[in-house]
Amino acid sequence: EPEVTQTPSHQVTQMGQEVILRCVPISNHLYFYWYRQILGQKVEFLVSFYNNEISEKSEIFDDQFSVERPDGSNFTLKIRSTKLEDSAMYFCASSEGYGTSYEQYFGPGTRLTVT
């Protein structure tokens, strides 16, 4: 069964450093998403991406964040200058397309620890 994959599973970085989290969405899916989950809290939407551009972003997704689809398979989230409060699980998700776009399938997540 096709699944969303994410790398790395755990990333430790120092405050102020840049990090890139990587995702490979399900191959025939057209919509891609990033969510985050601070430990013990609910899952929060960050950004959605369709047709090589951001289609929606939340107030969390400020200028320090960017997303890119550098090739036909990868989808990345970059945090330019990490802060302590960026420590969280980051989940990538993908969905087929309009009409079934609400069925979003999640990857296993990347645990980001900022020290």
Next chain:
Amino acid sequence: GQQLNQSPQSMFIQEGEDVSMNCTSSSIFNTWLWYKQEPGEGPVLLIALYKAGELTSNGRLTAQFGITRKDSFLNISASIPSDVGIYFCAGHPSQGGSEKLVFGKGTKLTVNP
């Protein structure tokens, strides 16, 4: 903004018991989804609901989309130890063009063998 209120926060049950959890909102949602999350893993989609009043089953799981489009429940029948995890409701807001999912805070289920 849209918020989903999920209850109960946690449940401790014996294997074989039935479980019910629900999600309510003051806002209308076009779609309700139920996910399960196990420790260290991503949310796994269990059931998606698209129409008000819709009742959908997936094995021992049954979920309903409320008539008002402001609530949903999930039932698990004859629970087993592998049902342990956190169950999240998620909704797709009715405002035009939004693709994001709004999540509830989750119901943590513990099943005692």
